[in-house]
Amino acid sequence: MKCLPVRNVIAGLLLAGIAGSLQAAPVIARTQVGIYDLATAEHAVYNLTTAPAERGARLVLTRPGDEAFALQMQLIACTAPGGEQSGESFLRLQNAHVTGTDTTLFPVLGFINDNDLQSVSVPLGDTRQLLFNQDSATMLITEKGLLQPDGQPCPKR
Numbered sequence: 001m002k003c004l005p006v007r008n009v010i011a012g013l014l015l016a017g018i019a020g021s022l023q024a025a026p027v028i029a030r031t032q033v034g035i036y037d038l039a040t041a042e043h044a045v046y047n048l049t050t051a052p053a054e055r056g057a058r059l060v061l062t063r064p065g066d067e068a069f070a071l072q073m074q075l076i077a078c079t080a081p082g083g084e085q086s087g088e089s090f091l092r093l094q095n096a097h098v099t100g101t102d103t104t105l106f107p108v109l110g111f112i113n114d115n116d117l118q119s120v121s122v123p124l125g126d127t128r129q130l131l132f133n134q135d136s137a138t139m140l141i142t143e144k145g146l147l148q149p150d151g152q153p154c155p156k157r
Contacts, residue, residue: 030047031047031048031049031050031140032045032046032047032048032064033045033046033048033061034046035104035105035108037104037107042103042104043104044063044102044104044105045063045064046061046062046063046064046071046105047061047062047063047064048060048061049062050142050146052145052146053074054076055076055077055150055152056074056075056076056077056091056094056146056147057074057075057142057146057147058072058073058074059071059072059073059074059075060072061105063102066100068099068100069098069099069100069101069102070098070099070100071096071097071098071099071102071105071109072095072096072097072098073093073094073095073096073097074093074094074095074096075091075092075093075094075147076091076092076094076154077089077090077091077119077147077148077149077150078090078091078092078116078149078152078153078154079149079150079151079152079153088118088119088120089118089119089120089121089147089148089149090116090117090118090119090154091116091117091119091133091147092116092117092154093109093112093113096109096113108136111136115135116154117133117134117135117136118133118134118135119131119132119133119134119147120132120134121147121148123144124141126144127143127144128141128142128143128144129141129142129143129144129146129148131147
């Protein structure tokens with residue numbers, strides 16, 4: 001009979017631990033982007049951090065273990081013509097700043113800089129969304145408010 005309260009305490013702690021770990025499970029701890037050039041077989045991996053910014057998001061790419069390189073840029077979300085209902089939008093690169101050099105990344109950056117990337121947003125529950133970029137076949141899971149078009153068309157270049 002003396003073991004019953006101890007068992008109840010242990011069972012309660014176990015349930016509390018499991019419930020706590022279930023709530024913390026969907027957190028994205030780190031995002032990495034990989035780029036592979038089919039023509040030259042060059043490849044590179046970058047760490048990606050995002051933060052909300054006016055009309056879009058601020059993105060920072062760094063190379064793991066290389067403090068000399070950093071790419072900071074802002075992506076804005078613009079509404080595609082007729083895309084208000086379907087979730088279609090364009091992503092436009094603005095204010096890119098590069099520290100260091102990276103021959104693998106520069107062609108991709110040039111393409112993104114020259115073109116508005118057509119994207120589709122699909123809600124994932126209440127707090128996340130899946131962004132699918134049709135021009136580069138890129139998928140990115142972000143917080144729901146990040147890179148959401150505000151109904152405004154892309155500004156003139």
